[in-house]
Amino acid sequence: MPLIRFGVSIDKILLSKFDRFIKDKKYTNRSEAFRDLIRHELIQQQWKGCQEIAGAITLIYNHHKRELVNKLMDIQHDFGSNIISAQHIHLDHDNCLEIIAVKGNPKQAQLLADSLKSVKGVKHGTLSMSTTGRGII
Numbered sequence: 001m002p003l004i005r006f007g008v009s010i011d012k013i014l015l016s017k018f019d020r021f022i023k024d025k026k027y028t029n030r031s032e033a034f035r036d037l038i039r040h041e042l043i044q045q046q047w048k049g050c051q052e053i054a055g056a057i058t059l060i061y062n063h064h065k066r067e068l069v070n071k072l073m074d075i076q077h078d079f080g081s082n083i084i085s086a087q088h089i090h091l092d093h094d095n096c097l098e099i100i101a102v103k104g105n106p107k108q109a110q111l112l113a114d115s116l117k118s119v120k121g122v123k124h125g126t127l128s129m130s131t132t133g134r135g136i137i
């Protein structure tokens with residue numbers, strides 16, 4: 001892919017804030033940071049639209065709560081067509097980490113994540129919004 005250079009006018013204060021952000025995020029130059037910000041915004045847009053998306057849901061829960069485990073399983077079966085794979089990791093004697101890879105309609109993926117996170121007993125849940133890679137780069 002050919003790179004195109006273009007000029008950006010920006011006020012001094014905003015640029016110094018951007019440079020601090022770049023340093024904190026370990027970017028080596030402004031261009032890469034700028035590209036990532038654009039990609040981030042485009043991915044957010046994909047999630048708001050109806051394009052096909054990809055992402056990951058993580059859940060932390062106590063597996064001793066059997067009803068909770070069954071409920072999480074029921075929900076995942078209801079959204080079977082959106083789930084590519086699920087990985088279960090036993091963190092310690094009590095706690096489990098589940099990583100669920102999702103793909104498809106963004107509204108369905110968000111609904112799946114919300115349904116899982118809101119089950120009583122789930123200690124923490126996140127949805128990482130990403131892209132199938134098409135239409136972004």
Ligand code: NI
Pocket residue numbers: 063088089090091095096097
């Ligand atoms: Ni486990």
